[in-house]
Amino acid sequence: MSMIRNAAVAITLLVGAGSAHADTWPFDLATSGEDVVWMSPTAVDPDSALFEGSYTISQVIATVSILGPIDVTGFIDPELLSGSASAEGPAPLTLVELGIVFPEPPEEPAVVADLFLSLDDEGFGNLAVSNITLGSLDLGFPFGIVDILGLAISGEITLNGVTPSDPNDINGDGAVDVQDLVIVITGWGECPAGLPCPGDVNQDGFVDVLDLVSIITGWG
Ligand SMILES: [Ca+2]
Numbered sequence: 001m002s003m004i005r006n007a008a009v010a011i012t013l014l015v016g017a018g019s020a021h022a023d024t025w026p027f028d029l030a031t032s033g034e035d036v037v038w039m040s041p042t043a044v045d046p047d048s049a050l051f052e053g054s055y056t057i058s059q060v061i062a063t064v065s066i067l068g069p070i071d072v073t074g075f076i077d078p079e080l081l082s083g084s085a086s087a088e089g090p091a092p093l094t095l096v097e098l099g100i101v102f103p104e105p106p107e108e109p110a111v112v113a114d115l116f117l118s119l120d121d122e123g124f125g126n127l128a129v130s131n132i133t134l135g136s137l138d139l140g141f142p143f144g145i146v147d148i149l150g151l152a153i154s155g156e157i158t159l160n161g162v163t164p165s166d167p168n169d170i171n172g173d174g175a176v177d178v179q180d181l182v183i184v185i186t187g188w189g190e191c192p193a194g195l196p197c198p199g200d201v202n203q204d205g206f207v208d209v210l211d212l213v214s215i216i217t218g219w220g
């Protein structure tokens with residue numbers, strides 16, 4: 001019914017340490033008032049210990065009466081156009097839960113919506129915009145008040161799924177074994193100033209029996 005220009009929204013999913021792949025997901029998201037849900041075509045590791053996400057909305061297109069699609073990005077508070085969040089894994093979890101009211105009271109709201117960015121239990125990203133109310137905008141002379149008929153949002157979301165590595169696995173090969181033990185033994189003593197000190201597992205400045213015990217209790 002209304003002309004809505006679909007805008008591309010790119011979601012970049014970067015999986016950090018502990019996982020070996022990254023996914024980039026472009027998509028279009030537009031509504032004329034109905035709820036919209038987008039799901040990523042691929043999944044990320046849902047077992048990450050920590051998920052960090054940030055979003056940037058690069059463009060908001062409102063389709064209004066009389067004029068059709070207009071770019072309203074510049075009318076929106078920059079603080080609403082970007083943000084970051086983190087949440088402890090594993091998935092499922094909600095990363096961003098945002099109640100959008102634009103413009104802010106006491107002005108009459110032109111757009112009200114709830115935005116959720118979440119990961120389901122299989123690691124698929126979900127972006128849902130719901131409870132959307134589209135009002136009107138006062139564009140001033142010569143157009144006056146126009147009704148908002150539709151909305152299209154484009155931007156970028158970056159997610160990092162971080163799985164911290166075991167500090168006892170000094171060489172990062174996935175096992176705590178004799179190779180890590182050798183690193184402790186060969187590094188025995190006070191850490192040299194300004195130099196890497198890989199044998200100092202507990203990071204107290206010394207490679208000593210505490211680090212040795214840590215390796216042994218974390219063996220495997
Ligand atoms: Ca190791």
Ligand SMILES: [Ca+2]
Pocket residue numbers: 199200201202203204205206207208210211
């Ligand atoms: Ca130590």
